[in-house]
Amino acid sequence: MSTLAEFRLPAADTTLSELFARAPEATVELESAVSRTRPCLWISGVNRTATAAAFEADPSIEAHDLLVERDDRFLYDVTFADGTVTLCDQLLVDGGSLLEAWAADGWWQVEVRYPDRDTLCTVHDGLVDRGVTVDLRRVSDVSKRAGTESRLTPEQQEALEAALENGYFEIPRDISMEELAAELGISHQALSERLRRAYETLVDEELQPAGRQS
Incomplete structure (x- = not known):
């Protein structure tokens, strides 16, 4: 583990x-x-x-x-x-x-x-x-359950959940990135990087053939 x-x-x-x-x-x-x-x-x-x-x-x-x-x-x-x-x-x-x-x-x-x-x-x-x-x-x-566990880090998961709960993905947005970063107690740059890497991980998991995921 x-x-x-x-x-x-x-x-x-x-x-x-x-x-x-x-x-x-x-x-x-x-x-x-x-x-x-x-x-x-x-x-x-x-x-x-x-x-x-x-x-x-x-x-x-x-x-x-x-x-x-x-x-x-x-x-x-x-x-x-x-x-x-x-x-x-x-x-x-x-x-x-x-x-x-x-x-x-x-x-x-x-x-x-x-x-x-x-x-x-x-x-x-x-x-x-x-x-x-x-x-x-x-x-x-982190348990090693093959094939079912997301590769998101806890911080990336937290950022995505907070973004969803606070309406960051709504159109128009209910909260700015600066306000969301303040809610999480991190910098605007750190939040931007966490979300970017989370998006990349989710897209990779979705597009990568199941047999190649690790």
């Missing part, structure tokens, strides 16, 4: 501490689908010049390339210096899979799937041993 864990960790103890020290209003979202070898980060809430200056001042960052500029959001491909232990390095050990990661107000919110609770405990203890202030906010077990 796999285990889902939701962590809250300070950037100062993990990754991008310089960015939040220089631009505490910044919001960061990990865009894992863009690059499989290097992390891609959506940055918002801070301008391009300040973001570049923070990256250049961070000794853990070797290079940063701007990939996309969309309104007030910037997508960067980031290369960390050799020997840098990033947040993902600390969390994704022994088969851990990153489901979601975003940061605001200097704190990372991360959801990871582990093979079992023992692996989660090992990761948690390792973070504590390295002096990381880790807040394990939620833990849930």
Whole structure:
């Protein structure tokens, strides 16, 4: 039985501490689908010049390339210096899979799937041993019922249910995304990403031949 864990960790103890020290209003979202070898980060809430200056001042960052500029959001491909232990390095050990990661107000919110609770405990203890202030906010077990269980994460399920209950899908909408995000206690960007990934999962489950679903 796999285990889902939701962590809250300070950037100062993990990754991008310089960015939040220089631009505490910044919001960061990990865009894992863009690059499989290097992390891609959506940055918002801070301008391009300040973001570049923070990256250049961070000794853990070797290079940063701007990939996309969309309104007030910037997508960067980031290369960390050799020997840098990033947040993902600390969390994704022994088969851990990153489901979601975003940061605001200097704190990372991360959801990871582990093979079992023992692996989660090992990761948690390792973070504590390295002096990381880790807040394990939620833990849930996922049964392996083949063929009948949705691949939605608990957060994606919660976002969809809240959207439905609050009339987000009505025409016209009864609630805006900003208002719905406030109801859930998360940022507008985090809600947008959860809904996008939930839509993608549902469409994939619907269109993928039953014999190929896992």
